[in-house]
Amino acid sequence: MVLADLGRKLNAALAQLNAAPIVDEKVLDAMLKEICAALLESDVNVKLVASLRQKVKAKAKAALESDANKSKEANRRQIVQKVVFDELVDLVDPGVEPYKPKKGQSNVIMAVGLQGNGKTTTCTKLAVYYQKRGFKSCIVCADTFRAGAFDQTRQSATKAKIAYFGSYTETDPVSIAAQGVAKFKKERFDVIIVDTSGRHKQESELFEEMVQIGEAVQPNMTILVLDASIGQAAEAQSRAFKESADFGAIIVTKMDGHAKGGGAISAVAATKTPIIFLGVGEHLADLDRFAPQPFISKLLGMGDVQGLMEHMQDVAAQNPDRQKEMVKKLEEGKLSIRDWKEQIQTVMNMGPMSKIASMIPGLPQDLFAGSEEDTGKRMKRMIYITDSMTATELDSDGSVFMEWDKDGKPVSLNWRVTRVAKGSGTSVREVEELLCQYRMMANMAKQAGGKKGWLQQMQKLGGAGRGRGAGGMPSPAQIAQFQRSMQGGMKGPMADMMKAMMGGQDMPDMEEMQKMMSQMGMGGGGLPGLGGLGGMGGMPGMADMMKMFGGGR
Structure with missing residues (x-):
């Protein structure tokens, strides 16, 4: 997308600020040099860039030199970040309200x-x-x-x-x-x-x-x-x-x-x-x-919580009754294959994965890098597979595709898998992968539901959809908390959810997670549990499938 390079360079400049042990004038000048160079390379007018540099430096110096902000370096970093954020906003905000069409008149x-x-x-x-x-x-x-x-x-x-x-x-x-x-x-x-x-x-x-x-x-x-x-x-x-x-x-x-x-x-x-x-x-x-x-x-890289909610509401407005029913099911921690299929279709209607990813605070912007066309093809093949299932299979939790022993443990896949593969023009391997991916999402739904589920935790974090930072955006502290929740140190329901996705393993750090997603074929785009049909290497094997379905009956 246009300005993606600018975003990366601005993030790199702010990363230098965060890495500095002491925030002083030298660090401030180095950061401003990187920001101004990035803006000029993106064809922003020279006079505008010079004006922004002067304003940021003057406001940041005044704030840093005040007695209240001389002690904690963390606070000093946040002050500089806020000044940069506010001045960049002023660059694209003329402070004029555009005309808004009114219904009932021409x-x-x-x-x-x-x-x-x-x-x-x-x-x-x-x-x-x-x-x-x-x-x-x-x-x-x-x-x-x-x-x-x-x-x-x-x-x-x-x-x-x-x-x-x-x-x-x-x-x-x-x-x-x-x-x-x-x-x-x-x-x-x-x-x-x-x-x-x-x-x-x-x-x-x-x-x-x-x-x-x-x-x-x-x-x-x-x-x-x-x-x-x-x-x-x-x-x-x-x-x-x-x-x-x-x-x-x-x-x-x-x-x-x-x-x-x-x-x-x-x-x-x-x-x-x-x-x-x-x-x-x-x-x-x-x-x-x-x-x-x-x-x-x-x-x-701070996301757009408000925009994401509006985008989801626009999609949900196409079938509001069904979306309300889906929310209720997720709150209860229930997700059938049919529900999952509908959610895949909803995601496909929301637009490119990279666009959705850019709205999620704290999510690495290159996580869904790659061919949007390949992502669309993989998701369409998933729909073909579910289209070949019977009503009973779609409304199940996937356990009907398993053979069970006398102790109620899954031992193998049954004849249904072969029938679905033939009917959808796909392979048995692809149907197996889809069932694994569905099970991951079903486990997520279980972890999400209830008063202690991670959906409730995320609502508390986001403050009912609005952050406490500038303009209702997530504050730097909220962004940091969200990033920590996606990395190795997280505890509670979110950790349980991610462990369920990883087959019981401890949560890897973000770099390892991206490597794992790439190996699973998700490098071309796709949410966890939605990508990967394009590449077979690294996908969950039969033993993993048995483990995922172990308590599903």
């Missing part, structure tokens, strides 16, 4: 920007975003300059089941925009999105046309669509659009690429205009709401 949104920045695709994504949230949305294609613009709008809008308006014969974009907006206002649409031609600041005629369209449709909000790879040109281009169209928000596209992306930050500062969405992929649902504090929090 909200006209006009999209402007350079050609090739993804305006047409973004307009459809935006319409889908609002439609999912109960707004009656539509698109007006007023781009008559680019060949095929209306065809693209028609195809994408039809796919998304969004109403659209345009013309193959009318050549005046002002007339098309006015007609389309009037039509959809009469039909009582809540959100009317007007897509305009791409233009450059040196194209004065096209800029005048953009002004005329704005005067004709009187938009409630004009949005500048900006490519994440624009670099240092962002400031000049955004200023030109601001002077002509006076846009009130920015959407940054192609954030799933490998561009530097810092230019978009420069545009925020140059125009004092907030970013409201990030385009993170080619699919219609790949539009993420932007908020400054969670964005910087994810960049620094």
